[in-house]
Amino acid sequence: MSFKKQDIYKALETITAPGEGKSLIENKNVSNVVTFGNEVVIDVTINNPTLQAKKKIESEITRVIKTTIDEAIEVKINVTVEKPVQKETSNQIRGKEIPSIKNIIAIASGKGGVGKSTVTANTAISLAKMGFSVGVLDADIYGPSQHIMFDVEKVRPLSVNVDGRSKMKPVENYGVKLLSLGFFTNPNQAVIWRGPMASKALNQLIFDADWGELDFLLIDLPPGTGDVHLSIVQALPINGALIVSTPQNIALADAKKGVAMFQQESINVPVLGIVENMSYFTPAELPNNKYYIFGQDGAKNLAEDIKTKFLGEVPLVQSIREAGDVGRPVALQDGTLLEKSFNDITKEMVSELLERNKNLPPTEVVRITTMSGCSAVKK
Numbered sequence: 544m545s546f547k548k549q550d551i552y553k554a555l556e557t558i559t560a561p562g563e564g565k566s567l568i569e570n571k572n573v574s575n576v577v578t579f580g581n582e583v584v585i586d587v588t589i590n591n592p593t594l595q596a597k598k599k600i601e602s603e604i605t606r607v608i609k610t611t612i613d614e615a616i617e618v619k620i621n622v623t624v625e626k627p628v629q630k631e632t633s634n635q636i637r638g639k640e641i642p643s644i645k646n647i648i649a650i651a652s653g654k655g656g657v658g659k660s661t662v663t664a665n666t667a668i669s670l671a672k673m674g675f676s677v678g679v680l681d682a683d684i685y686g687p688s689q690h691i692m693f694d695v696e697k698v699r700p701l702s703v704n705v706d707g708r709s710k711m712k713p714v715e716n717y718g719v720k721l722l723s724l725g726f727f728t729n730p731n732q733a734v735i736w737r738g739p740m741a742s743k744a745l746n747q748l749i750f751d752a753d754w755g756e757l758d759f760l761l762i763d764l765p766p767g768t769g770d771v772h773l774s775i776v777q778a779l780p781i782n783g784a785l786i787v788s789t790p791q792n793i794a795l796a797d798a799k800k801g802v803a804m805f806q807q808e809s810i811n812v813p814v815l816g817i818v819e820n821m822s823y824f825t826p827a828e829l830p831n832n833k834y835y836i837f838g839q840d841g842a843k844n845l846a847e848d849i850k851t852k853f854l855g856e857v858p859l860v861q862s863i864r865e866a867g868d869v870g871r872p873v874a875l876q877d878g879t880l881l882e883k884s885f886n887d888i889t890k891e892m893v894s895e896l897l898e899r900n901k902n903l904p905p906t907e908v909v910r911i912t913t914m915s916g917c918s919a920v921k922k
Contacts, residue, residue: 546578546612546613546616547578548576548578550612550821551576551578551583551585551608551612552568552573552576554607554611554612555567555568555573555585555604555607556568556569557607557611558600558603558604558607560572560589560600561599562572565882567587567604572587572588572589573585573586573587574587574623581613581615581616581617582616582617582618582619583608583616583618583619584616584619584620584621585604585618585619585620585621586621587600587604587620587621587622587623587688588622588623588624588625589622589623589624589625590624590625591624591811592624592811592813592903593806593811593812593813593814593903594783594813594814594815594851594895594898594903595666595806595813595814595849595850596621596849596901597624597902597903598621598850599850600620601620601622602850604611604618604620605618605620608736610752619728620648622902624902624903634703634916641749641750641754641760641779641872641908642759643754643755643756644648644678644757645660645757645758645759646758646759646760646782646783646900647698647759647760647762647779647780647781647814648759648760648761648762648781648782648783648784648785648815648892648896649762649764649772649775649776649781649783649784649785649805650662650663650666650761650762650763650764650784650785650787651764651766651772651784651786651787651801651805652764652766652786652787652788652794652797652798652801652805653766653767653788653794653796653797653798653799653800653892654766654767654784654788654793654794654797654798655686655765655766655767656766656811657766657787657788657789657794657798657820657821658787658789658820658857659763659764659766659787660681660683660688660689660692660763660867661692661820661863661867661872662785662787662818662820662857662885662888663679663689663761663763664679664689664692664693664867664872664874665872665873665874665885666755666761666785666795666870666874666885666888666889666892667679667719667759668717668718668719668874668875668885669758669874669885669886669888669889670758670761670889670893671717671718671719672718672874672886673889674746675756675759675892676755676756676757676759677719677720677757677759677760677761678713678716678719678720678721678722678754678756678757678759678760678761678835679719679720679722679723679760679761679762679763680722680723680748680749680760680761680762680763680766681695681720681721681722681723681724681725681763682745682748682762682763682764682775683763683765683766684722684734684744684745684765684771685733685734685741685763685765686723686765687723687724687725687728688725689721689723689763690721690723690725690743691725691867691868691870692764692867692870692872693714693717693719693721693870693872694716694869694870694871695714695716695721695870696725696730696870698714698726698727699714700712700713700722700726700752703753707754710751710752710753711748711751711752711753712752712753713752713754714726714751717872717875720754720755720757722748722752724748735814741771741774742771742774745771745774745775745778746774746778749778749779750778762775762779762781767796767797767800767801768800768801768804772804773810776810776812780798781812782813782896782900783812783813783814783895783896783899784805784812784814784815784816785814785815785816785817785818785854785892786798786801786802786814786816786817786818786847787817787818787820788817788818788819788820788841788842788845789819789820789821789822789837789841789842790819790821790822790835790837790838790839790840790841790842791837791838791841792838792841794837794841794871795842797846798817798842799845799849802814802817802849802851813899813903814849814851815851815852815854815892815895815896815899816846816851816852816853816854816864816891816892816895817842817843817845817846817852817853817854818842818854818855818856818857818888819841819842819843819853819856819857820839820856821836821837821857821858821859822835822839822842822856822858822859823835823836823839823856823857823858823859824836824858824860825858825860836859837859842856843856852891852895854888854891854892854895855884855887855888856883856884857881857885857888858881858884860881862881863881875884877908888908
């Protein structure tokens, strides 16, 4: 096997730089190429800070070199993200960071009823059992449920004085701090608010709260993509997003839109992975049987298609619903298969987050001008 450095550069000319429309060589993304026998080390700089862009460029370079030069070549790629300089303008909206919170994870779904809040609650408890300090912000303005799942439905947050300011003290149970609009609304009345009012309520829950030091803040977003999602990414620097879906094609179609929202150039929040809920049903009398009621491997195939991590699957089990209804999520049930399932999903999420924090710069709050960033049509 014999190849030259020029062969590598020639192969890289066929690869387009992410979001640039030019080849890696033409756009000067390749800063160095070193060859040692059958090994090649390539230093690449890109402007796109998403985890998907990094993985895509790594896989594309490896594929092109192995197919056009030699399959036996060992390819090592060092990807550096160079943050583009952004100009501040007078009409930009910028949110505030919360220095005491290390990682903020948005948990979203394209469609309602797929178990997003259940996954949020059990992931939070799994993190707390691992020794992390965890908070949950129930941002599902029109259908809050975390206060029920954490068995604090009748509790109200207390007011505390912090540096001369009155702030809300989150309610705590199972080692998790929680704030939800459900604490402040009548359970028998619908919340009928326009976007600005919902955004204002969210900002109060975020910034008028004494969260203290947190390793993780999980945000339970409403289904779909809309005002609340935009308010969250404008208000906080989200480290990553977790998408929840069932294997059903209709749910997956909406989950794909949820992923696309976070991957938009104006938002650029790394998607840490996809969780498949209600993957299969196993009746108690037939413990070795699996019935794929909503389809099989739908979310897993979607994760492969969009080149993101499949974090794991949760079966359709009656006890998950019962545990949520009585305010004692199944992640608390030590030694059970369901507890292990959520624990494994949480470990995968943390692993992806560590990879993201290692290889990408900190996420900034989304900056949106009065005109751009909100249009459905790219002009």
